Amino acid sequence: MFHGDADAATAAGLLELKDRIRACKIAPSKLDETVNIATWNIRELGKKPRLKKSLHYIAEMLGQFDLIGVVEVRENIDDLCAAMRIMGPYWRVIYSDFIEDAGGNRERVAYVYDTRAVEFTGLAGNANEGRKKKEEEYIPERSWWRKPFMASFRAGSFDFIMLTTHIRWGSIEKKRIGELELLAEYVKRRAESPNAIDKDLIVMGDFNIPSLTSPLYKAVVKHGLQMPAALAGAHGSNLAKDKRYDQILHNPVFTKSFSALGGVLDFFGNGWGKLYPEAKSQKDDAFTYELSDHMPLWLQLRTDISEEVLDQKLNPRPAGAPKRDRNGS
16 A cells, blocks of 8 residues: 555554454454455545545555445546546456446446455446347346446465346435336346356445335345355444445355344544544534445455365256355255
């Protein structure tokens, strides 16, 4: 991490932030054995320039992980690139284009990753809705406000696809159900396709789901997506810690790749004061536009699956059968 140009106030804030990060007990990853993945909604990143110290804070938090799906990146990516320069030369980014209308909000999805731990393997693109022919046109009957963006990666011996989304907001919660159902159907169809590049999909992002008992959560898991056990007891990722807007979900055919380690990086702590002494109060909303109103949600993946690969050579699965774990179950 290159914080060498930080002034004294930024240095003090970084030391406070590092204390808050340590308190979250993020387990370090091990090359070719584990990677730490995360999803983070960085509020309107790029809509207007952030303070230099905010970019140092963002870089410090992104650098805690190996691969991060970032949502709410806006049309201008200057601040994202500035944060990555602080992170150092090993870091890369893959990002989507933006949609210009109000629903699209000129937002991108970005994958920020450490090339020492994770390799991009070539697939990058939007999830596309199913279409039906009407006269001479092929038209989707349903759509997302902002299409999910996916990319393929390899870490250790584990190949997987990340799919990150930012589900619509709006004042009427039930209006989000259609988008969440569409996402669940897309992932199911993709995983079952005989020509899928990889069936190991990790689905993450800002789902705008208030709680795990909400009909919205039931809509996105209706076709089998599951929450890793490591995140089941995590508190909310909003600053008040009472909403489960952000999610990391997975296809249950490869549950053994998920460790028991995960949680929320609580950078907010007791408020903004020690990070931004100029804040009018500990809950000054203006500073959510410097860091965010969401906290990163993270999970550690096991990437050494060589035993499972060798086991499959000796005991090949019938076509369509579910994968077995290391205990043979």
